[in-house]
Amino acid sequence: MKPLEIKPGIYWVGGIDWNLRLFHGHVTPRGTTYNAYLIIDDKITLVDTVKYYMVNEMLDRIKEIIDPSRIDIVVSNHVEMDHSGGLPKIMELAPNAKVVTSPQGQKGLKRYYKQDNWDFIVVKSGEELNIGSRTLKFVHVPMVHWPDSMVTYIPEEKLLLPNDAFGQHMASTGRFDDEIGWDIVREAAAGYYSNIVLPYGENVLKALDVVEQLDIDTIAPSHGVIWRSYIDKILPVYRRWASNQTEPRALIVYDTIWESTKKIALTLQAGLEEAGVPVVVRFLQTSHISEVMDDLLESKAVLIGTPTLNNGMMPTVSALLTYMKGLRPKNRLGLAFGSYGWGGQGAREVAAAMQGMGMEMPLDTVNMLYLPDESEMVAVKEVGRKMGELILNIK
Ligand SMILES: Cc1cc2nc3c(=O)[nH]c(=O)nc-3n(C[C@H](O)[C@H](O)[C@H](O)COP(=O)(O)O)c2cc1C
Numbered sequence: 398m399k400p401l402e403i404k405p406g407i408y409w410v411g412g413i414d415w416n417l418r419l420f421h422g423h424v425t426p427r428g429t430t431y432n433a434y435l436i437i438d439d440k441i442t443l444v445d446t447v448k449y450y451m452v453n454e455m456l457d458r459i460k461e462i463i464d465p466s467r468i469d470i471v472v473s474n475h476v477e478m479d480h481s482g483g484l485p486k487i488m489e490l491a492p493n494a495k496v497v498t499s500p501q502g503q504k505g506l507k508r509y510y511k512q513d514n515w516d517f518i519v520v521k522s523g524e525e526l527n528i529g530s531r532t533l534k535f536v537h538v539p540m541v542h543w544p545d546s547m548v549t550y551i552p553e554e555k556l557l558l559p560n561d562a563f564g565q566h567m568a569s570t571g572r573f574d575d576e577i578g579w580d581i582v583r584e585a586a587a588g589y590y591s592n593i594v595l596p597y598g599e600n601v602l603k604a605l606d607v608v609e610q611l612d613i614d615t616i617a618p619s620h621g622v623i624w625r626s627y628i629d630k631i632l633p634v635y636r637r638w639a640s641n642q643t644e645p646r647a648l649i650v651y652d653t654i655w656e657s658t659k660k661i662a663l664t665l666q667a668g669l670e671e672a673g674v675p676v677v678v679r680f681l682q683t684s685h686i687s688e689v690m691d692d693l694l695e696s697k698a699v700l701i702g703t704p705t706l707n708n709g710m711m712p713t714v715s716a717l718l719t720y721m722k723g724l725r726p727k728n729r730l731g732l733a734f735g736s737y738g739w740g741g742q743g744a745r746e747v748a749a750a751m752q753g754m755g756m757e758m759p760l761d762t763v764n765m766l767y768l769p770d771e772s773e774m775v776a777v778k779e780v781g782r783k784m785g786e787l788i789l790n791i792k
Pocket residue numbers: 652653654655656657658659703704705706707708709736737738739740741742766767768
């Protein structure tokens with residue numbers, strides 16, 4: 398396994414997880430990488446490690462450069478096990494190495510790995526550590542996306558090691574953004590943002606304020622490719638996502654048993670499109686809830702449909718709403734719709750859940766008895782068209 402020298406004396410020594418398809422509940426069609434970085438200086442420093450089953454891959458790369466027992470410092474920017482999973486092995490091979498982490502990081506690492514003999518250097522936000530010809534500057538970025546989250550900046554190299562921020566779940570042979578292309582990297586970064594970082598927009602904005610003051614030519618995150626050519630593009634996009642700025646687009650998501658709800662969904666789509674609004678339609682039996690979040694990231698409106706099943710909504714819709722609630726999208730327009738046979742609670746429950754998330758619901762819930770007839774469909778299409786007009790006016 399070859400390491401890759403990303404700057405003179407600084408190597409990517411991570412692992413490539415080509416076959417990962419699910420990462421804590423969201424789909425990863427492109428797999429992922431766990432990025433660790435080895436810095437050769439007076440104090441040999443490893444920044445982050447990899448998931449436990451990639452440890453040997455990381456060690457093979459490190460061994461191409463140095464004997465791992467020579468590592469003096471391991472920086473743990475983030476406790477989560479996809480970045481700390483290799484720490485016990487490194488500490489076994491380099492028992493005198495010091496673990497540099499935030500106070501919350503130390504707490505988390507102790508809880509996960511039950512190691513009392515690791516020698517910690519606990520750093521405050523803004524603290525610096527000289528490792529020879531380079532300085533490591535640590536900035537805490539709490540809740541981007543755990544309380545312990547920290548970034549490491551190396552001013553002499555104009556290099557930011559921000560851990561999960563700016564990450565993308567994407568396995569690739571190229572390690573740099575321009576080897577993949579902006580559109581693909583942006584899409585992968587959006588998928589990562591919408592499923593992991595979205596709830597923490599306010600903290601991301603604070604972190605961006607700090608990052609934008611730094612002299613940076615390379616951002617090397619802990620997942621996916623390293624940013625060197627598209628930094629000027631991704632920073633404003635991150636700011637847009639963090640501010641919940643959207644495009645005048647609509648997302649329709651539904652489940653159905655006998656296709657009445659599907660018919661309503663497609664009729665709403667026709668109305669929205671008539672108003673000039675682009676629409677994505679997702680069927681929850683074939684689309685994963687995390688793919689729905691990818692679409693929601695830049696969509697002004699979301700329309701969610703369910704039949705009534707046993708006095709409530711369908712479990713697929715309930716799972717989506719639970720997931721969406723946790724990810725806390727803001728500044729969205731919402732509409733609930735569905736079909737029912739006698740009680741009709743399903744669509745009403747969806748409307749209540751969307752309201753509970755703070756969505757603006759300007760139009761009445763569309764709840765139709767069994768299969769709507771032609772005149773009812775005309776009314777449904779009109780609802781879609783009105784929603785479209787609201788989306789375009791509100792932009
Ligand atoms: C297993 C089952 C349970 C149902 N339970 C309810 C119910 O509790 N209340 C209700 O109003 N309709 C209930 N219905 C009727 C459906 O809501 C109705 O058939 C609706 O039109 C289905 O929409 P769809 O065609 O989009 O699947 C139930 C239907 C099925 C198949």
